[in-house]
Amino acid sequence: MKRLLYILPLLLLVSFTKLDTVKNSTSVRITSQSELHIKGTSNVTDFTCQYNIKNLNDPILIHYESDADVIKFEKSLLILENSGFDCGGRGINKDFHGLLKSDIYPKITLSLKQIKLKPNKSNTADASIEIEIAGQKQIYHMETKFYQDNGWHISGKLKLNINDFDLEAPKKMLGLIVVSDEIEINFKLVVKEC
Structure with missing residues (x-):
């Protein structure tokens, strides 16, 4: 009986520490109204590599835990x-x-890791994303904007250096054309729950 008296307060303490935390799973689909492209520059011209959104037609399973203004994935x-x-x-x-x-x-x-809502900026959040390119992983933090209108509209841009992934920018014409190490990922996603 004495043992139960020691364990009971501990159980109560643990059960109330995560009272406002909610764990969920859902499936979402990125719609055809979405856009995603990578922009880069060279000493001669700029270039844009557009992603074919039709390749993202499979549902995406999202696992998340919500706690006040932070969502962990x-x-x-x-x-x-x-x-x-x-x-x-x-x-x-x-x-x-x-x-x-x-x-x-x-x-x-x-890989989406976390979103933290910005209370002083409406419809804005800081997102933590792990990106894997060419077998190398890096975590980046970026500001995203969002609103809901017939699905969630999420937009943002992320600048990164390809050297972070042990990649080397191509050089053309015996080094006369040099591509910058910095690229920019731009996205405007329209996401709907399945």
Whole structure:
């Protein structure tokens, strides 16, 4: 009986510490109104590699835990096939896939880790995302905007350095054309629950 008196307060304490935490799972679909592209620059011109959103027609399973203004995610992955990017021409597509080592690593994986709502900015959140490119993983933090209107509209841009993934920017014409190490990922996603 004495043992029960010691365990009971401990159980009560543990049960109330996560009282406002909710664990959920849901499936979402990225609609055809969405856009995703990568922008880069060289010493000659800029380029944009557009992703074919039709490649994202499978439902995406999201596991999350909500606690006040923070949402934590587990196993919530967006997988982009490298072959889904079109940079506007055969030559630049070949260079882009060479840069990403698409023959060995045919996919880019985005894993949503956490979203923290910004109370002082409406419809704005800080997102933590783990990105895997060419077998290397890095975690990035970015500001995203969102609103709900016939689905969730989520937008943002993320600048990253390809050297973070042990990638080397291609050089053309004996080094006369040099591509910048920095690229920018832009997205405007329209997400609906399945």
